[in-house]
Structures are given as structure tokens and as C-alpha cells.
Amino acid sequence: MASFMAHLPYNVVGPLNFYHNNYKYHIANHRNSLLFPCIHHNLAHHMLRCKRQSCSTSTITCSAANRPSQSTEISSTAKIRSEVLSPFRSVRMFFYLAFIASASLGGLIATTQLIAALANPSRAAQVADILRGLGIDIGAASIFAFLYYRENKAKNVQMARLSREENLSNLKLRVDEKKIISVSSLRGVGRLVICAGPGPFILESFRLSEPFTQSLVDRGVLVVPFAADGNLPSFEFDESEEMKELTTKRKRLWQLTPVYVSEWSKWLDEQKKLAGVSPESPVYLSLRMDGRVRGSGVGYPPWNAFVAQLPPAKGMWSGLLDGMDGRVL
Incomplete structure (x- = not known):
């Protein structure tokens, strides 16, 4: 609190009531017309949101909130991308359901007719035709149910993959001491290669990349x-x-570092x-x-x-061969 109060200006006149962590602080000699700046206090990824109210005395109310974590729910963006990648999937699934309902209704009607025919000896000749129709209805319902199940399973797999890709795109990278960007900012700019492992593994990967530095930089590769x-x-x-020119390119190749390590670790653990x-x-x-994953492996x-x-x-x-990056995993 002492460091917090040290940032307050000294030339103030009039009373000031300040609330912080459910405690009320009173500062005398505060001028009401003074534009009091919002106070930022960041501790362990907490953010203070300050609001100023216009009244006879200036009151600042601060609340703390944890940094929001990535949502595990599938976002609307992932759903839209899924529709774009498979534009007729919803239509197919709709017709599959319609055919299942139609075949099920036909099977229900055929079942009632079969019961009536078995109960009436005069309609015994119709039993064979009714059984044939019932078999067709059951077969059709089974086939379309299988097609719907397969389509829905493919949809869920695609949605999960797109959701993971979106979570990856939201992860943060540090370019230098003053610049932090998201992975999505590098779409169309570079091809990321993520090396995840203990320190010696990272160091050996760095050493093994040296003979290919020029070629990797020419292909837009950036290592994380x-x-x-x-x-x-x-x-x-x-x-x-x-070695000045080669060193410059190697620094560019290995210039990125992850930010918010816990989120990176969570995403990598899910992939593993x-x-x-x-x-x-x-x-x-x-x-x-x-920005989509094209390949992965151990080692x-x-x-x-x-x-x-x-x-x-x-x-x-360039641009024409971007589609030759490889198929999406």
C-alpha cells in the first residue's frame, strides 16, 4: 500500500475517499476539479479496473480480476470455419435425419399392419409383402443412422481440431523486449516450428539447425x-x-519465445x-x-x-505454392 500511495500527487486540495481491498482510505486536501488518473496495480496477473464517479467528492472504486484463461468451449469462429470447410455437411445431416424419420414411421406402420395380418387369418397372404416392406424400412433406417453417425463423428473431430487451432492462434509470443504478438499474427508471414522439451533438447535442436539456417529463413521458418x-x-x-550475416539470420530464426508458459504447456499437453x-x-x-498444424513428431x-x-x-x-505446406493433421 505504501508504494501504491507514493504515486499520488501532492498538490491536492479537498477530501478524497479511496476504496481498496474492502478498506476505505481518506485523503485530505483534494481539489474536486483535479483530473485524478486511474491507478494501475498489477500483481501476479491481476488487473485493477478503476472507475471514477462525478460527485462532490471524488471516489475511486477498484476491483481485481484474474487474467481470463482460454475457454474450453467451441467458439463461434470455429463453427463458422467448420461450415466453410464442409459447406454441405449440415444439409446432408438434415436429410439423413429426415430419411431416418421417414423409414422409422414406415416401419411403425408396417409393424401395425403385420400385427393385424397375423391376427386375421384372411390376411395371411399379405404377411410376406408386409415383412418385405418392414425389412426395407429397418434397413433404410439403419443405413441412414450409420451415415448420420459417421457424419456427426467427422464433424466433432473437425470442430475439436479447429478449436485446438484457434487456441493455438491465441497463444502469445515475445518478439523482443517491447513487442508481444499472438500466433495468429504470423499467418501468411512465417511457418512456425515449435520445439517443446527440456533445456538440453532445445539446445541440441538449435545446434542441429545451423547447417540449414539459410534455407529455413528463405522458407519463412520461425522456431518457437x-x-x-x-x-x-x-x-x-x-x-x-x-559470420555476421549468418548470425543475423540465426537470431531471426530463433527470435521468438513463448509468453504465458502455463497456457502453452496446457495446449501442448492436450496435443500429446x-x-x-x-x-x-x-x-x-x-x-x-x-497457422494450421501440418506435421508433428517425437524427437x-x-x-x-x-x-x-x-x-x-x-x-x-510465393503465394502460389502456399498450399504445398502439407496436409492438415
């Missing part, structure tokens, strides 16, 4: 090192004059769980230019494979 043990190693670059990979295993994930990133598979990010073929 995530130290699962919390010990991100410091990279050493050759600052000699003859879905892939059946041990939580302790070091992994890599390769993203396409559009060190295959830098040579990236160079062979990815098209250049600039030049006459």
Missing part, C-alpha cells in the same frame, strides 16, 4: 523454443565479422494426449503458412525435411 522444464537455455551466436505421446517426451510441431525437428518439403516464402512462386 518451449522449455518444458522451465530452463530455457541461452543461445550462443558467433559474433565474428565473417490426443497423439498418445508421453507428457515427458520432447516433441516438435510444424505449422503451415496459414528433434527434421530440418532437412523442412527444407526439402517447404516452398520458398518469397519469389515468383
Whole structure:
């Protein structure tokens, strides 16, 4: 509280009532016409939201709120993307349900007719036709139920994948000391390669990438090192004059660092769980230019494979070959 009060101006006249953490503080000599700035107090990802009320005495009410975490619910954006990727899926599912309802109704009618025919000896000749119609209705209902189940399962898988991609796009990266961006900001700009593992794994991945630095930079590759043990190693670059150009490109290749590590860890743990990979295993994930996951695996990133598979990010073929990033996983 002492550091908090130290930021208050001294040239104030008139009373001021201040509420903080359910305590009331009274400051004398406050001038009502003074424009009192909103006070920010950030501690352990808490944000203070201040409101000023116009009255005979100025009152500032502050409330604390935790930083919002990522929602586990599927957002409307993911649903819209799913509709765009599969525009006729909803139509197909509607007709499947309609056919199931029609076949079920036909089967119900055929069942009542069969009961009536069995109860009436004079209609015994109709039993065979009724049974044939009932079998057709049951078969049709079963087939369309299977098609609906398969379509709905594919929809759920796609929605889950799009939701994970959206959560990934919302994760934060630090470019330098003054700039923090989201992963989505790099869509169309770079192809991210996420290296997740202990410090020695990150350091060895850094060393193995050196022979392919020029080719990786030409293909727009940007590496995101995530130290699962919390010990991100410091990279050493050759600052000699003859290696100056290569060092600049290596710094660009490895310039990104994750922000809000807990959210990155949560997302990576979900990916490992879905892939059946041990939580302790070091992994890599390769993203396409559009930000979608194109490849992943356990162990060190295959830098040579990236160079062979990815098209250049600039030049006459840029844009035209963006679709050759690889299929989406």
C-alpha cells in the first residue's frame, strides 16, 4: 500500500475517499476539479479496473480480476470455419435425419399392419409383402443412422481440431523486449516450428539447425523454443565479422519465445494426449503458412525435411505454392 500511495500527487486540495481491498482510505486536501488518473496495480496477473464517479467528492472504486484463461468451449469462429470447410455437411445431416424419420414411421406402420395380418387369418397372404416392406424400412433406417453417425463423428473431430487451432492462434509470443504478438499474427508471414522439451533438447535442436539456417529463413521458418522444464537455455551466436550475416539470420530464426508458459504447456499437453505421446517426451510441431498444424513428431525437428518439403516464402512462386505446406493433421 505504501508504494501504491507514493504515486499520488501532492498538490491536492479537498477530501478524497479511496476504496481498496474492502478498506476505505481518506485523503485530505483534494481539489474536486483535479483530473485524478486511474491507478494501475498489477500483481501476479491481476488487473485493477478503476472507475471514477462525478460527485462532490471524488471516489475511486477498484476491483481485481484474474487474467481470463482460454475457454474450453467451441467458439463461434470455429463453427463458422467448420461450415466453410464442409459447406454441405449440415444439409446432408438434415436429410439423413429426415430419411431416418421417414423409414422409422414406415416401419411403425408396417409393424401395425403385420400385427393385424397375423391376427386375421384372411390376411395371411399379405404377411410376406408386409415383412418385405418392414425389412426395407429397418434397413433404410439403419443405413441412414450409420451415415448420420459417421457424419456427426467427422464433424466433432473437425470442430475439436479447429478449436485446438484457434487456441493455438491465441497463444502469445515475445518478439523482443517491447513487442508481444499472438500466433495468429504470423499467418501468411512465417511457418512456425515449435520445439517443446527440456533445456538440453532445445539446445541440441538449435545446434542441429545451423547447417540449414539459410534455407529455413528463405522458407519463412520461425522456431518457437518451449522449455518444458522451465530452463530455457541461452543461445550462443558467433559474433565474428565473417559470420555476421549468418548470425543475423540465426537470431531471426530463433527470435521468438513463448509468453504465458502455463497456457502453452496446457495446449501442448492436450496435443500429446490426443497423439498418445508421453507428457515427458520432447516433441516438435510444424505449422503451415496459414497457422494450421501440418506435421508433428517425437524427437528433434527434421530440418532437412523442412527444407526439402517447404516452398520458398518469397519469389515468383510465393503465394502460389502456399498450399504445398502439407496436409492438415
